[in-house]
Amino acid sequence: VPDETADASSGPGRLDRRDFLGQLGAAATAVVIGGLGVPGLLKGPAFPSVAEATGVIFPEPSLCIGCLTCEVVCSDIHRDAGLSEMPRIRIYDLDTVEVRPEIIRNYGDRGQFFPEPCLQCPDPPCLAVCPVDAFYVEDGTGARVIDADRCIACGKCEQACAFAALDEQLATNDGRFGQRSRITYDPQLNAYTKCDLCYFREEGPVCVERCPVNVRIRQGLLESDVLCLDLPSTDPPIFAALQRQQTERAPATANARS
Amino acid sequence: MNASAPVARGLSRWLPALLLLAAVAGSFAALLAMRNDEGARAWYGGRVGGSTLYELNLAFARLLPFAAVAGVALALLQRRRLHTPTAATAGAVQRHELTVVVTHWLNAVGLGLALVTAAWLLRWFGNPISLEATYALHFAGSLLTVGAVAHHLTFHLAGGGVGLVPRSWRDIRNAMAELVSYTGVYRGRRGILSVQLPLAARRPAQRALRRLHLAPDPAGKYLAVERVVSYPVWSLLIGVVVVTGAIKALYYLYPYPSGFRQFATFLHDGATIFIVIFLAAHVGSIVLVPRHWPLLRSMITTRIERRYVEQHLPRWVDALPAGGEEDGHRAHRPAAPREE
Numbered sequence: 001v002p003d004e005t006a007d008a009s010s011g012p013g014r015l016d017r018r019d020f021l022g023q024l025g026a027a028a029t030a031v032v033i034g035g036l037g038v039p040g041l042l043k044g045p046a047f048p049s050v051a052e053a054t055g056v057i058f059p060e061p062s063l064c065i066g067c068l069t070c071e072v073v074c075s076d077i078h079r080d081a082g083l084s085e086m087p088r089i090r091i092y093d094l095d096t097v098e099v100r101p102e103i104i105r106n107y108g109d110r111g112q113f114f115p116e117p118c119l120q121c122p123d124p125p126c127l128a129v130c131p132v133d134a135f136y137v138e139d140g141t142g143a144r145v146i147d148a149d150r151c152i153a154c155g156k157c158e159q160a161c162a163f164a165a166l167d168e169q170l171a172t173n174d175g176r177f178g179q180r181s182r183i184t185y186d187p188q189l190n191a192y193t194k195c196d197l198c199y200f201r202e203e204g205p206v207c208v209e210r211c212p213v214n215v216r217i218r219q220g221l222l223e224s225d226v227l228c229l230d231l232p233s234t235d236p237p238i239f240a241a242l243q244r245q246q247t248e249r250a251p252a253t254a255n256a257r258s
Numbered sequence: 259m260n261a262s263a264p265v266a267r268g269l270s271r272w273l274p275a276l277l278l279l280a281a282v283a284g285s286f287a288a289l290l291a292m293r294n295d296e297g298a299r300a301w302y303g304g305r306v307g308g309s310t311l312y313e314l315n316l317a318f319a320r321l322l323p324f325a326a327v328a329g330v331a332l333a334l335l336q337r338r339r340l341h342t343p344t345a346a347t348a349g350a351v352q353r354h355e356l357t358v359v360v361t362h363w364l365n366a367v368g369l370g371l372a373l374v375t376a377a378w379l380l381r382w383f384g385n386p387i388s389l390e391a392t393y394a395l396h397f398a399g400s401l402l403t404v405g406a407v408a409h410h411l412t413f414h415l416a417g418g419g420v421g422l423v424p425r426s427w428r429d430i431r432n433a434m435a436e437l438v439s440y441t442g443v444y445r446g447r448r449g450i451l452s453v454q455l456p457l458a459a460r461r462p463a464q465r466a467l468r469r470l471h472l473a474p475d476p477a478g479k480y481l482a483v484e485r486v487v488s489y490p491v492w493s494l495l496i497g498v499v500v501v502t503g504a505i506k507a508l509y510y511l512y513p514y515p516s517g518f519r520q521f522a523t524f525l526h527d528g529a530t531i532f533i534v535i536f537l538a539a540h541v542g543s544i545v546l547v548p549r550h551w552p553l554l555r556s557m558i559t560t561r562i563e564r565r566y567v568e569q570h571l572p573r574w575v576d577a578l579p580a581g582g583e584e585d586g587h588r589a590h591r592p593a594a595p596r597e598e
Contacts, residue, residue: 037323
């Protein structure tokens with residue numbers, strides 16, 4: 001430690017008052033700054049606590065016919081609303097899916113498909129890591145929504161998403177978006193986007209409304225105890241079932257909720 | 259200070275070392291605290307906070323205060339150097355303290371890392387490395403910058419070194435004239451790429467500049483443009499990115515209303531754009547103007563040729579210790595740039 005008494009302008013053995021006060025001020029500032037950092041060492045991460053979504057898209061892979069209506073209407077409805085036209089739900093070819101006999105009877109053997117929606121996590125990691133607060137929880141639906149105007153497209157949310165997407169080479173749609181999780185990059189907007197439960201539609205998510213299998217089930221033309229794309233209200237069992245379905249994928253058999 | 263203040267002397271002697279110790283201990287504690295987070299909450303699949311990215315944010319937020327404390331402590335330990343008379347030899351004089359040079363380049367490296375990674379994060383360029391590595395580098399650069407800024411402020415404010423602060427309106431006029439001189443309009447002050455305008459162009463231009471009172475006075479240790487443009491603008495821009503970056507980072511430990519972070523982000527990104535522009539001007543004014551090259555050398559070696567000082571920084575000559583005249587030339591004091 002240098003002997004500051006020797007370098008003071010007031011002479012050897014004396015400490016200049018202004019110099020001393022300056023040092024003391026700097027040291028006091030450092031103590032305050034360091035003091036502010038100490039509580040951070042003692043407390044855990046401050047996870048944002050957010051309201052749960054009122055519902056979540058729950059697919060039934062065994063009913064999916066791979067028609068891509070959900071992807072197309074999702075894209076259309078969002079484009080019409082002035083939002084990113086990237087589809088928020090993706091359909092993949094997955095040969096481990098067991099297709100229900102009534103689907104094969106009605107539609108023929110079209111293949112096996114696996115829909116991958118956003119799970120609207122109760123504690124969304126995507127929301128927590130966003131460095132610019134581009135995420136928000138929509139008041140009406142509780143959907144975790146990305147505001148494209150605020151998004152800087154850093155990709156943290158996409159990477160933090162706990163639910164990886166299947167290899168995009170398996171995507172039924174020819175479009176290749178470099179999708180790795182349930183959050184998709186839109187190069188046109190230079191922003192990320194994700195399922196927002198169509199919060200701007202009174203009728204709710206358009207994919208659930210327009211899915212042709214759903215339409216047939218609702219009309220009684222197809223017998224099924226569940227919809228191909230359903231919108232159950234979120235509760236822990238539902239989320240656990242959806243999480244299991246979306247992470248294990250195979251065997252994705254009838255009614256993953258049971 | 260009363261000489262009978264042993265407590266004050268003791269404080270002054272030991273406080274910097276204690277601060278440095280606290281900063282080092284705090285940094286270790288910050289890294290150790292990450293281990294506790296693992297048990298805090300298992301986010302899906304057992305991933306803490308969802309991802310490594312979240313952990314990086316936490317680590318950065320925790321390390322940030324201690325980087326600042328380390329900068330302050332190191333500056334306090336070194337502050338006596340400011341009182342050291344300028345070292346001089348016959349051929350060269352010291353223009354910068356070694357610690358100033360080190361801080362400048364630490365700042366350059368830190369800011370460079372933060373800027374390059376910011377360009378990747380904002381997708382100005384394709385990112386060749388992983389997002390985790392990008393954020394780790396961004397945070398490392400930011401910690402370096404925070405430490406260097408804290409050191410700089412302490413070293414100069416607590417030590418009385420304020421040579422780079424503008425002092426008068428005359429400084430502003432001189433700075434404008436210095437900028438104009440980059441066109442090569444003044445004889446004896448070659449401009450960008452050593453350009454000197456032809457006499458036929460110089461004369462009318464100089465008449466116009468004279469009417470505007472734009473003729474640079476002889477410079478002192480620092481050019482007027484360094485005092486009026488370079489230092490204040492750098493201070494402002496770096497100040498904004500450091501403060502807003504800290505605000506953004508601390509959100510991960512101390513959540514505050516989101517609108518505040520959006521505003522901080524707006525300022526942070528805006529300042530980043532201006533930094534890129536100003537960095538280009540800063541580097542350009544050195545690299546493209548050959549008569550400034552010795553200034554760059556002095557920011558590497560700390561020293562500058564006495565001959566250069568006499569020619570380009572003549573007002574500083576009087577303040578210099580005698581360096582002898584062995585090199586065969588006497589100090590002279592050229593007037594303002596010669597006009598035709």
